Amino acid sequence: MTIALVDIALMTFLAIIAVAITQVRDLFAAVVLTGIFSLLSACIFTSLDAVDVAFTEAAVGAGLATVLFLAALSLTGPREKTQPHHSWSGLCVCLLTGGALIYGTLDMPHLGDPNAPVHQHVAPRYIAESPEEIGIPNMVTSVLASYRGYDTLGEVTVIFTAGLAVLLLLRGSGTRLDAVADQAMRHAMILRVVSKLFIPLILLFALYVQFHGDFGPGGGFQAGVIFAAAFILYALIYGVEEARRVAPAGRVQVFFALGLLLYIGTGLACLLAGGNFLEYKVLASDPTYGEHYGILLIELGVGITVAAVVISIFCHFASRERP
Amino acid sequence: MSSFLGLYNYWIVIFLMMAGFYNVIARGNLIRKLVGLNIFQTSVFLLYISMGKVEGGTAPILAEGVTTYSNPLPHVLILTAIVVGIATTAVGLALVVRIRAAYGTIEEDEIQRREEGP
Structure with missing residues (x-):
């Protein structure tokens, strides 16, 4: 009952x-x-037992997405053109669709029902x-990395492709390092001291999440984002130029492909060892050890990419010239 | 009453979905549309995770003395969807930045006018 x-x-x-996001006129406020x-x-x-998902959402949604939206806003301007307050046709479409969907939920199994169809298919076997x-x-790691390894490979490829797309869209003539804006942050002493304390801990935590993902919540996706968060914190405080010195653009781009290649390479190694693609069992004499090696390698590949x-x-958003 | 409690999550999910949808279709600002898509996306995540919950279960990590676990499959699907979602959102934002550079505005109607203009 308390949970409910x-x-x-x-x-x-x-x-x-x-509702607040929809109502607020300032885009900056909407993003925050x-x-x-x-x-x-x-x-x-x-609270719904999805600890791995919560981990990812906290790192990605609350951290990364906000930073990216703010970076884009700084390039496009935070003001939205004032419009007539409501679009009645839009509201009607939403109400109709919403009504139809709510009618559809009336047949759905209730929250937490152990006999719901979703719990009858492959999940009991996994558990x-x-x-x-x-x-x-x-x-979650077993399913992600082993049973549904093909899916995850596809998703890593999507992330790789999205990275390439952003790189192609935002590089080129518009790029200039915004030195003036950066200096202000660098001289804020509290930020500097606190970030120096935090960055090593965040990096260490990312490695823990990466390699402890088999035993607790975590894995390559979360670890990759947390690792990048430490770097972004550094770039926010010391400036993108400084961050670029730590991680030159060319070298970072090599790691795009390296992670994905590690993943595919693990699959091919399984083929060479006489198994199917991504069938880790064959990687070691003991099938369980083989699974361990395989999962470790592909999680590492995911994390790197x-x-x-x-x-x-x-870096591409932050180093673009302000209009 | 039990029907209200059992379906409450789904109703809120639909409300959020429609709030996001409204931002996408009724607003002209491209960043606002992406914010709407983000809300829509999160509502889908909530739908999946709500379906994966099992009454009296716990997180699907093997532990001694636990017999009921929530369904790990929706967790896997959504965990990867979140990271793919941020990557595709970044592509969307990059496109918005380029549109701003090309048209000088990110308001849909002004872009339309610029396209139709002389």
Whole structure:
């Protein structure tokens, strides 16, 4: 019952924030509210037992998305053209669609119903057999890296492609390092001292999340984003130019491909060892060890690609010339 | 009452979805549209995770003395979708930045006018 109350309260807050985002006229405020929205939804994910997802949402939605939106706003201007307050046709479409969808939910199994169809398909097998078959306690990692390894490969490829797209869209004549704006932050002593204390800890935490992902919440996706967050913090305070010296653009771009190649290479190694693509069992004499090696390698590949893409995307936004 | 509690999450999800949808279709500012898409996206995440919850279950990480776990499959799908989502949002933002550079505005109607103009 307590859980239900917490859940209802958080969901209601989420709805209120969504209304606030829609109503507020200033884009800057809307973006900051989106950050709060994401953090709150991460809390809801935790209360619904999705700890891995909550982890990712907190790092990506509340941290990274907000920073990227703010960087884009600084390039496009925070003011929205004033429009007539409501679009009645838009509101009608939304009400009709929403009404139809709510009618559709009336047949749905209730929240937490153990007999819902979604719990009858492959999930019971994953829960019952993955601890023995794969040999690691975190079932989310087992499913992500082993049972559904093909899916994850596809998703890493999407991230790689998105990174390339941003790189192609934002590089070129418009790029100039914004030295004036950077200097202001660098001289803020509190920020400098605190960030110096925090950055090593964030990096260490990213490595922990990367390599402890088999046993607890975590894995390559989260670790990559957290690793990049440390770098972004550095770039925000010391300036993009300084950050570029630590991680030159060319070298970061090599890591884009390196992570993906590590993933595909692991799959090919399985082929060479006589198994199917991404069938890690054959990588070692003991099938469970093979699974461990395979998962470790592909998670590392995911982490490298995600971190490199996120760092590169941020740097491209931040180093573009202000109009 | 139990029906209200059991479906409340889905109703809020639909409300959020429509709030995001409204921002996408009724607003002309391109950044505002992307914010709307982000809300829409988060509402889909919430839908999946709500469906994965099992009453009395816990997080799907093997622990002693626990027999009921929530469904790990939606968690996997959404975990990767979040990271893919931010990557595609970044592509959207990059396009907006380029549109601003090319047209001098990110308001839909002004871009339209510029296109139709002489």
